[in-house]
Amino acid sequence: MIERKKSNIKRGKGLLMKPRTFFLPLSFLFRILFTVVVLLLPVEGHSLALASELEGLLSMGLEDLMDVEVTTAFKKPQSIKDIPAAVYVITSEDIRRSGADSIPEILRMVPGVNVAKIDNGNWAVSIRGFNGLFSDKLLVLMDGRVLYDPLFSGVFWDAQDTVLEDIERIEVIRGPGASSWGTNAVNGVINIITKNSGDTLGVMVSGSAGTLDRGTLSARYGFKIGDMGATRFYAKTYKRHQQLQKDGSTAWDDWFMDRAGFRSDLQLGKKNEASLKGEIYTGRGTNKMLGFNKAFTKRIVIKNNVPISGGFIVGDIRHEFKRGLDLSIKFYYDHTERKYSSLTSETRDTLDFEFQNRYCNGSYLDFLWGGIYRHTRDHIPISHGAVFGAFYPKRRKDDLFSFFFQNEAKFFSQRLRFLTGVRLDHYNYSGLEVQPTFRILYSLGNNQDLWAAVSKAVRSPSRYNRDAVWVLGIHPDPATKTPMIASYVGNEDFESEKLWAYELGYRWRIDRTLTIDVTGFANFYRNLFSGSVGKPFLHHGFMIMPINPGNYGRGESFGLEFTGNVKPFEWWRMELSYSYLDTHFWIDSAHRQGTEMSAKYMDAPHHQVSVRSNMDLTTKLELDVQLRYVANLSRLDVPSYTGLDMRLGYRPNRDIELSLDAKNLLDPYHPEFRDKFLNLINTEVPRSVSAKVTWHF
Numbered sequence: 001m002i003e004r005k006k007s008n009i010k011r012g013k014g015l016l017m018k019p020r021t022f023f024l025p026l027s028f029l030f031r032i033l034f035t036v037v038v039l040l041l042p043v044e045g046h047s048l049a050l051a052s053e054l055e056g057l058l059s060m061g062l063e064d065l066m067d068v069e070v071t072t073a074f075k076k077p078q079s080i081k082d083i084p085a086a087v088y089v090i091t092s093e094d095i096r097r098s099g100a101d102s103i104p105e106i107l108r109m110v111p112g113v114n115v116a117k118i119d120n121g122n123w124a125v126s127i128r129g130f131n132g133l134f135s136d137k138l139l140v141l142m143d144g145r146v147l148y149d150p151l152f153s154g155v156f157w158d159a160q161d162t163v164l165e166d167i168e169r170i171e172v173i174r175g176p177g178a179s180s181w182g183t184n185a186v187n188g189v190i191n192i193i194t195k196n197s198g199d200t201l202g203v204m205v206s207g208s209a210g211t212l213d214r215g216t217l218s219a220r221y222g223f224k225i226g227d228m229g230a231t232r233f234y235a236k237t238y239k240r241h242q243q244l245q246k247d248g249s250t251a252w253d254d255w256f257m258d259r260a261g262f263r264s265d266l267q268l269g270k271k272n273e274a275s276l277k278g279e280i281y282t283g284r285g286t287n288k289m290l291g292f293n294k295a296f297t298k299r300i301v302i303k304n305n306v307p308i309s310g311g312f313i314v315g316d317i318r319h320e321f322k323r324g325l326d327l328s329i330k331f332y333y334d335h336t337e338r339k340y341s342s343l344t345s346e347t348r349d350t351l352d353f354e355f356q357n358r359y360c361n362g363s364y365l366d367f368l369w370g371g372i373y374r375h376t377r378d379h380i381p382i383s384h385g386a387v388f389g390a391f392y393p394k395r396r397k398d399d400l401f402s403f404f405f406q407n408e409a410k411f412f413s414q415r416l417r418f419l420t421g422v423r424l425d426h427y428n429y430s431g432l433e434v435q436p437t438f439r440i441l442y443s444l445g446n447n448q449d450l451w452a453a454v455s456k457a458v459r460s461p462s463r464y465n466r467d468a469v470w471v472l473g474i475h476p477d478p479a480t481k482t483p484m485i486a487s488y489v490g491n492e493d494f495e496s497e498k499l500w501a502y503e504l505g506y507r508w509r510i511d512r513t514l515t516i517d518v519t520g521f522a523n524f525y526r527n528l529f530s531g532s533v534g535k536p537f538l539h540h541g542f543m544i545m546p547i548n549p550g551n552y553g554r555g556e557s558f559g560l561e562f563t564g565n566v567k568p569f570e571w572w573r574m575e576l577s578y579s580y581l582d583t584h585f586w587i588d589s590a591h592r593q594g595t596e597m598s599a600k601y602m603d604a605p606h607h608q609v610s611v612r613s614n615m616d617l618t619t620k621l622e623l624d625v626q627l628r629y630v631a632n633l634s635r636l637d638v639p640s641y642t643g644l645d646m647r648l649g650y651r652p653n654r655d656i657e658l659s660l661d662a663k664n665l666l667d668p669y670h671p672e673f674r675d676k677f678l679n680l681i682n683t684e685v686p687r688s689v690s691a692k693v694t695w696h697f
Contacts, residue, residue, distance in 0.1 A: 062511075062565050062566075062567055062573075065080075065515070065565070066079065066080050066507070066509050066515060067079045067080070067081065068089050068169075070083070070087060070089055071171070071191075071193075072087075072171035072173055072177075072189055073085050073171075073173055073180070074180055074408075074419065074421065075180050075356065075406075076366075076368055081449060082417070083441075083451075084439035084441040084451035084453055084505070085173055085174075085175060085439070085451070085453065085503075085505075086173065086174040086175050086503065086505055086521075087172070087174075088111065088171075088172045088174070088563070089169050089170070089172070090106060090109065090169060090170040090172070092167060092169060094106075094109065095164055095167055098624070098626070099624065099645060099646075099647035099663070100164070101164075101208065101216060101238075102123075102161065103157070103162075103164075103192065104117070104123040104125050106164075106170065107125060107170070107190070108610070108626070108628065109575075109610060109626065110172050110577075111174075111562065111577035111578065111579045111608070112127055112128060112174045112188075112581075113126070113172065113188075114126050114127075114605060114608065114630075116131065116630075117673070118133065118675055118680060118683070119251060119287055119680065119682060120212070120240045120242070120251070120253040120255050120285070121157075121158035121255045121285040122158060122675070123157040124672075124673045124675075125138065126138050126187065126602075126604060127172075127174050127187045127188030128174060128187040128521065128523065128559060128581065128604075129187065129557050129559075129583050129602075130187065131602055131603060131604040131673070132154070132601050132602040132675070133152075133601070133675045133677050133678060134149075134153055134154025134155070134677065135154050135155070135602075136152075136154050136462065137184070137186035137187040137497075137499075138154075138155070138184075138186070138187055138188050138189075139177065139181055139184045139186075139188070139189045139190070140155045140189075140191075140192075141181075141190070141191045142160070142191075142192040143192070143193060143314055144314070144316075144330055144354075145332045145334065146350075146352070147160055149346075149348070150376065150460075151348070151378070151380070151464065152462055152463075153459065153464070153465075156308075158255065158257075158308065159257075159283070159310065159336065159338075160192075161236070161257060162194065162236070162261075162279075163206075163218045163220055163234045163236050164218075165204060165218065165220070166194050166195050166200060166220065166232075166234060166263075167192060167193070167195070168194060168196070168199075169193050170190065170193070171190075172188065172190050172191075173188055173189040173190075173191075174187075174188050174519065175187070175188060175453070175455070175501060175503050175521060176455040176456070176457035176499065176501045177189035178437075178455065178457035179404065179406065179422055179423050179435055179436060179437035180421065182372070182400075182402050182404075182425045183425050183427065183433060183435070183457075183458050183460040184458075184460060185457060186457040186458070186499050187457075187499075187523070194263065196230075196275075197222055197231050197232045197263050197265045198222075198224075198230040200222040200230075201222040201223065201224065201232075202221075202222060202696060202697065203220070203221050203222075203696070203697050204219070204220045204695070204696050205217075205218070205220075205694070206219075206692065206693070206694040206695070207692070208691060208693075209690065210689050210691060211241070211686075211688045211689050211690070212240055212241050212243065212686070212688045212690070213239075213240055213688075213690050214239040214240060214241055215239055216237070216238035217238070218234070218236040219234065219235050219236075220232055220234040220235075221233050221234075225266070228268070229264065230264070231263070231264040231265075232263055233260075233261075233262045234260065234263075235258075235260040235261075236258070236259050236260075237256070237257070237258045237259075238255075238256065238257055240254055240255045240256070242254045242286075243683045243684075244686060245669070246669050246684065251288070251681075252287065252288050252303050253285070253286060253683055255283065255286075256283055256284060256285075257281060257282075258281065258283065259281035260279070260280060260281075261277070261279030261280070262277070263276070264276045264277075271319055271321070272317070272318070272320075274316065274317045274318075275314075275316045276313070276314070276315050277314045277315075278311070278313040280311035281311065282307075282308070282309040282310075283307070283308050284305065284307045284308070285305075285306045285308070286303065286304065286305055286306065287680055287681070288302065288303055288304065288680070288681035289678060289679050289680050290681070292471065292474065298474070299474065301681060304340055305339075306339065306340055307339050308337065308338045308339075309336075309337050310334070310335050310337060311335055312333060312334040313332065313333050314330070315330065315331050315332070316330050317329045324361055325358070325359050325360075327358075328355070328356045329354070329355050330352075330355075330356075331352060331353050332350075332352050333350070333351050333352075334348075334350040335348070335349050336348050343678070344381065344391075345380065345381055346380050347378060347379040348377070348378045348379075349376065349377050350374065350375070350376045351374070351375045352372065352374045352375075353372070353374075354370060354371070354373075356368065356369075357369055357370060363410040363414065364409045364410070365409070366410075367405075367406070368407070369403070369404065369406070370403070371401075371402060371403045371404075372401070372402040373401055373402075374399070374400040375397070375399050375400075376397070376398050376400075377395070377396065377397040377398070378395065378396055378463070379394060379395050380394055380395075380463070381394060389468065390468070390469045390470075391464075391467045391468050391469075392469065392490075393467070396463065396467070398429070399428060400427050401425070401426045402425045402426070403423070403424045404421065405421065405422055406421035406422075407419070407420055407421070414443075415442065415443040415445075416441075416443075417440065417442075418439070418440055419437070419438075420437070420438055420439070421436065422435065422436040422437070423435045425458075425460075427460050429460055429461045429494075429496075430458070430461060430495060433458045433460070434456075435458060436455070437456070438453065438454045438455070439451065439452070439453040440452050440453075447508065447509035447510070448506070448507070448508045448509075450504075450505070451503075451504070451505045451506075451507075452502075452503065452505070453501075453502070453503040454500070454502055455501045455503075456498070456499065456500055456501075457498075457501065458496040458497060458499070459496060459497040459498075461495065461496065465490060465491065465494040465529065466490045466491065466492055467490045468488060469487065469489055469490065470487065470488040471485055471487055471488075474486070484536065484542070484544075484545050485542050485543070486545045486547055487544050487545065488531070488546075488547050488549070489534075490549065494529075494549055494550070494551065495527055495551050497525065497526075497529065497551070498525065498526050499523055499524065499525050500523075501521060501522070501523045501524075502521065502522045503519060503520070503521045504521075505517070505518065505519040505520075506518045506519075513568065514565070514567075515564070516562075516563070516564050517562070517563040517564075518560070518561070518562050518563075519560070520560050521559050521561075522557075522558050523556065523558075524555075524556050525554060525555040525556065525557075526551075526554050527551035527553075528551065528552075528553030528585065529550075530550055530551070530553040530587055531547045531548060531549050531550065532547070532548055532591060533546070533547055533548075534546035534548050550591065552587050552588045552590075552591035553585060553586070553587055554586055554587070554588065555583065555584060555586070557581060557583040558581075558582045559580055560579070560580045561580075562576075562577065562578045562579070563575065563576070563577045564576045564577075571615060571616040572613070572615045572616075573613075574612065574613050574614075575610075575611070576609075576610070577610045578607075578608070578609050578610075579607070579608045580607055581604055581607075582606065601636075601675065601677040602635075603633040603635040603636050604633070605630050605640070606631045607629070607630075607631040608628070608629065608630050610626065610627070610628040610629075611626070612625070612626045613625045613626075620650060620651045621648075621650055622647070622648070622649035623646075623647070624647040624648075625647075626643075626644070627642070627643070627644050628642070629641075629642045629643075630672070636674040637674060638672065638674055639671070641667070641670040641672070642666055643666065644664070644665040645661070645662065645663045646662045647659055647660070647662075648660045654696075655696045656693070656694070656696075657693070657694040658691075658693050659692045659693075660689070660690075660691050661689070661690050661692065662687075663687065663689075664685060664686065664687045664688065665687060667687070668687050669684040669686050669687075670684060670685055671684045671685070672685055
C-alpha cells in the first residue's frame with residue numbers, strides 16, 4: 001500500500017494539461033438574439049400567455065395550493081395532499097415575488113433546506129444536514145436532467161441558472177427519493193421545472209442592476225408552430241461585482257455568465273407529446289483559496305480564476321395508448337468544462353436514456369416501472385499549481401444501469417393509500433444497490449391527512465473518494481524539523497454510504513385561510529466517509545503522512561419541520577416555517593484509533609425560522625417581506641444571523657413591472673458558511689439593493 005502511495009506522489013509532479021476549450025462567444029449571440037426579439041411585434045396568443053404568467057397566487061385560496069400538481073415525488077402527477085412525503089412547491093409567482101436573482105436564493109424559502117452563500121459564485125445547499133460546498137446527499141435536477149456531478153459528489157451551483165421568469169415551479173422533496181431517482185437522492189430531491197413553451201408566447205425582456213449586480217439582462221421570444229405547439233428562444237447575461245468586505249478590501253469573487261437556449265413543445269396527434277430543449281453557456285468567476293508555496297513549506301492565499309462552459313440537449317416523448325396506460329422516453333446529453341487555474345480542471349460528457357411505463361387500472365393498481373442507462377466520461381489533468389490535487393486515472397468512463405418498480409393501492413374510497421417502490425442501481429464504483437420505500441397515507445377526514453414512510457437510500461462513491469491524491473496540509477515534525485505533508489490518497493475499496501430513514505407527517509387544510517404541515521424524521525447512517533492516518537514515509541525530503549478514506553463513520557439525525565400558511569385577507573398571505581435538526585456522528589470502535597478526519601467540512605444549523613409576507617397593497621403595488629433566522633454552525637465557527645429582505649413591486653400596466661429589492665437589511669455584513677473542503681476563502685454577505693424592470697410585448 002505504501003509503495004502505491006509513493007508512486008502516486010511521484011506522478012503528481014506532472015504538468016497540468018490544458019483542457020479542450022468550449023468557450024463560445026455567447027455575449028455576441030445574446031446581442032443578436034436580444035436585437036431580434038426587440039424588433040419583433042407581439043404574436044397571436046400573447047395576451048392569453050401573459051395573463052397566465054401574471055396570475056397571482058393571492059387570488060387563490062390556500063386549499064387550492066394543496067391541489068397543485070407535482071411529479072417529482074414518485075415520477076407521476078399527484079396533488080400535494082395525496083403524497084405520503086414531505087413536499088414543498090415553489091411556484092413561478094413565489095419566484096417572481098421573492099426578489100431572488102439566483103436559484104439558490106430562491107430555495108431559502110423552503111423549510112428544512114439550508115442555503116448558505118460562500119461567495120458570489122459558490123453556495124452550500126442541503127436538506128436535513130450534511131451541508132457543504134458539495135452537499136453529497138442531495139440530488140438536484142432541471143427538467144429531469146441530473147445536475148449532480150460525480151467528481152466531488154455535489155452540485156456546482158455557479159453553472160446552474162436559467163431565465164428565472166421561465167421557471168414554472170421548483171419541487172422540493174425533503175427526505176429520501178432514491179426509490180424513484182436512485183443513488184445520491186439520500187436526504188432530498190430538488191427538481192427545477194421550466195414552463196411549457198405554449199405558456200411563454202410573445203416577447204419578454206427583463207433587466208436589473210444594483211450594488212452587487214453590475215447588470216442582468218434576459219430576453220425571450222415565444223411563438224406558435226401552427227396547431228402543433230410552440231417554441232421559445234431565450235438568452236441571459238449577467239455580471240456580478242466583487243463584494244466589498246468590512247476592512248474595505250475586495251473579495252475577488254466577481255462572476256459573469258452568458259447563456260442562450262430554446263425549448264419546443266409539440267402535440268403530435270391526440271396521443272403523442274414531444275419536447276426538445278437545448279442550451280449553451282459560458283462564463284468565468286474568481287475566488288480566493290488557501291494553497292501552498294512552491295517549496296510546500298507554508299500556506300498562502302492565492303487568487304483563482306474559474307472559467308466554465310458547456311451545453312446540453314434534452315428530449316422527451318410521451319405516448320398514451322389508452323386512458324391509464326402510457327409510455328414516456330427521455331434522453332439527454334450534457335457537456336461541461338471547468339478549470340481551477342491553481343488546482344485542476346474537469347471535462348465531462350454525460351449521455352442518459354430513460355423509459356417509463358405507467359399502468360393504472362382501478363384503485364388497487366397504479367403501477368409504474370422503468371429503466372435508465374447513463375454513461376459518463378471525464379478528463380481530469382494533474383494539477384501543478386499552488387494547491388496540489390490529482391486523480392488517477394486521469395480519464396475515466398462509468399456506466400449506470402437502473403430499474404425501478406412502484407405501485408400505489410387505494411382503499412376505502414381512496415382514504416387509505418399504500419405506496420411501495422424499489423430501485424435497483426448498478427454502478428461501476430459500488431455494484432448493485434437496492435433502495436426500497438414503504439409509505440402509507442390515511443385521510444382522517446375534515447381535510448386532515450396522516451402519513452408515514454420507511455426508506456433506504458445510498459450515496460455512491462465520488463471520484464474524490466476513490467481516485468484522488470490531495471495535499472491537505474503541512475505540519476513541521478517536532479523531532480526532525482522536516483516538513484510533514486498530510487496527503488489524502490483515494491481508496492479503491494471505498495463503498496457507498498447508506499441511510500435508513502423513518503418519517504411521519506401530518507397535514508391539515510383547515511379552510512381557505514389556514515393550512516398546517518408538520519413532518520418529523522429520524523435518519524440512521526452507516527458507512528459514512530472518514531479517514532485514518534497511515535504510516536508516514538520519507539519522500540524527496542518531505543515526510544508524507546497519508547490519510548486514507550474509509551467507511552468507518554456512523555451517524556444519526558432527528559428533526560422536525562413545520563410550515564403554516566395563513567391568508568387573513570384576500571390581499572395578504574403569510575407563511576411561517578420552522579425546522580429543527582439534531583445530528584450526531586461517530587467512528588466505529590474498531591477504527592477510532594488513528595482516525596484523522598470525518599465530514600468536518602459539513603455542518604447545518606440546529607434551528608431555522610422564516611416568516612414570509614406577500615401583500616397586494618393596491619391593484620398595482622406589491623410589498624413582499626421575508627425575515628429569516630439561521631442558527632450558528634459550531635463545527636465551522638460561523639455565528640447565527642438574522643436576515644431581512646424586502647421587495648416593492650409596481651405594475652403601471654399589464655405589460656411592465658418595476659421592482660426594488662433590498663437584501664440583508666439588518667446588518668451590513670455577515671458570514672453564512674466557511675468552506676474547509678477546497679479551502680475557499682469565504683466572503684461575508686453584504687447588504688445590497690437592486691432594481692429590476694420586466695417588459696412584455
